[in-house]
Amino acid sequence: MSANAASLRELTLRGIILGAVITLVFTASNVYLGLKVGLTFASSIPAAVISMTLLRAFKDSNILENNIVQTQASAAGTLSAIIFVLPALLMMGYWQGFPLLETAMICACGGILGVVFTVPLRHALVVKSELPYPEGVAAAEILRAGHADEAAPGKRKGQGLRDILAGGAMAGAFSLLANGFKLAADGAGYWFSAGRAVFQLPMGFSFALVGAGYLVGITGGVAMLFGVFLSWGVAVPWLTALTPMPEGATLAGFATGIWVSKVRLIGAGMIAVAALWTLLTLIKPMYEGMRISLSVLKSGPGSAGVARTDTDLSPRTLLRTTVLMIVLLMATFYSFVSESDLPASMAWTLVVAGTLLSFLLGFLVAAACGYMAGLVGSSTSPISGIAVISILAISMIFIGIGQAQDMLDNEQHLRFFTALAIFCASVVVAIAAISNDNLQDLKTGWLVHATPWRQQAALIIGCVVGALAIPPVLELLYNAYGFIGALPRADMDPSQALAAPQATLMITIANGLFAHTLDWSYIMIGVAGGIAVIVLDTILARSTRRLRLPSLAVAMGLYLPPSIVTALFVGTLISWFVKKRVRSSARRAGENPAERLEHAERKGTLFASGLIVGESLVGVALAMIIVVSVGSGGSDAPLALVGPEFATAAKFIGLAAFAGMCLAFIKRALARG
Secondary structure, three states: OOOOHHHOOOOOHHHHHHHHHHHHHHHHHHHHHHHHHOOOOOOHHHHHHHHHHHHOOOOOOOHHHHHHHHHHHHHHHHHHHHHHOOOHHHHOOOOOOOOHHHHHHHHHHHHHHHHHHHHHHHHHHHHOOOOOOHHHHHHHHHHHHHOHHHOOOOOOOOHHHHHHHHHHHHHHHHHHHHHHOOOOOOEEEEEEEEOOEEEEEEEEOOHHHHHHHHHHOHHHHHHHHHHHHHHHHHHHHHHHHHOOOOOOOOHHHHHHHHHHHHHHHHHHHHHHHHHHHHHHHHHHHHHHHHHHHHHHHOOOOOOOOOOHHHOOOOHHHHHHHHHHHHHHHHHHHHHHHOOOOOOHHHHHHHHHHHHHHHHHHHHHHHHHHHHHHHHHOOOOOOHHHHHHHHHHHHHHHHHHHHHHOOOOOOHHHHHHHHHHHHHHHHHHHHHHHHHHHHHHHHHHHHHOOOOHHHHHHHHHHHHHHHHHHHHHHHHHHHHHHOEOOEOOOOOOOHHHOEOOHHHHHHHHHHHHHHOOOOOOHHHHHHHHHHHHHHHHHHHHHHHOOOOOOOHHHHHHHHHOOHHHHHHHHHHHHHHHHHHHHHHHHHHHHOOOHHHHHHHHHHHHHHHHHHHHHHHHHHHHHHHHHHHHHHHOOOOOOOOOOOOHHHHHHHHHHHHHHHHHHHHHHHHHHHOOO
């Protein structure tokens, strides 16, 4: 950064307006994709690119203003995670539409609390932490390269931008080829059986995930790959061997069904234990970081003696915001509960319980989600796993309240309590989603020397804009397509209904808990497995410094789709190989390994950032094209040039392109120029 960074404008009216527009567009695209296939895209990096492109029309635009725009717009990629839970209320028949006020208040209150809860964690998890924050680092590199005059001294102007453009063009072209034209596959798996046990050797071809993996590092990659082994090398074969295969089912369909319905519950149990353990190990650094943050916060933004890059929102602002959010949450829960016929005393008990549960669980998951995002990035952080843990905890407490009042024998009351648990879990997921994103953004800001309190204010604005956009978009999509099992009109085509896969899982878990039919054995296996991994990692930490198995990374590897983890692992492997090759070649040439390694690391990071941004931008464009196509009665694959019969050839093309990209990645990272 240049010496006059303090004089640069950050939180500007034009930046806020641009960020709001990007947030609205990305929110609509994310909500649709999430309901259709259960996936959303991270919006901060494409927002940074769009912002830099548009703000170049103003001569006084700068890197910090662009950073604020991407911070605000990132709310679109994360707050949209509310769709993993909230549509369950329609799918179970409790709601007949999305009430504008209640839906918006869930998103706004949850999102703003997610910002508030992570502010005191900034010193512990961003400033003092060695977590890689892959997307945060990538966004910072893109912003730096886009403002070459403010890049690191001694760097040839425009070189960093060329590295990013090379990766972006490569990833964007492949994403269009695979997800647009359908001429290449974005993953492949080899399925085979041994007796009745079904196995899969999976491989994902996502260029963006390879870029993220490069930034994660080999330790996290090995741990997540071990999680994949536990999932697809142990759990799935074991359960498929014990479960009769339905007549006419394929190996892939049968094993995937077992993984979704049973193995992911094991993963959720392991995530719960690993998250609690991670929180325990973070208590001391979190305490120190919060103590530093609060000592700085007491002075407030702009106070004398406090560095601009150390000023968060003041304690008074955080306290007032928290109190306001609690009041608004209570009003929201009262609006929901008042629709039932419960006595006033019971209704207010549930209002208070729902508000406290949302607040306390949200606070606990905020640190865990911030850590997970720092470990593997926001896009691959398992928010749906947090949703599973939340619905389990909340349902158990509401079951206790209902049983204490002998209210769960009534079918109408049972249905209401189930809906209330899902409603409450939606707030926790909103908190988790923004917590997942805020620390990533603050990492970007830390690297480009931004002002933290301005970023936090921008993200709050993004939460409000996103909260206003989500309800009408949800209502529009529901009336246009409906959800599986919940069609607004009798004459609608069920095959066009949106799957909302995570919401379906939430209904299954909540109904199973309240009806006492949920099989807890898989969750308890996950808990036991998580404890075993923690013990193993502790032993490894004492016996060797090189090999570690962080429990949360292992749990994420077990829970996430294997195509995601394998692509991430390839990126970590490339990072390890490049470092090893640079060190050995520098020693042979009598050069300084540290200087060579720094050069290679920067080139690799820039290229990895390009891979992420290229796939992200094309993903956004394709999402908009799909929404327009389906909305006008067209196909959900409007650019496809081939049909399903091309699937085998597409896998070989995808594999060849993926291998070529990996070789180009290594060559570029090792290049001296």
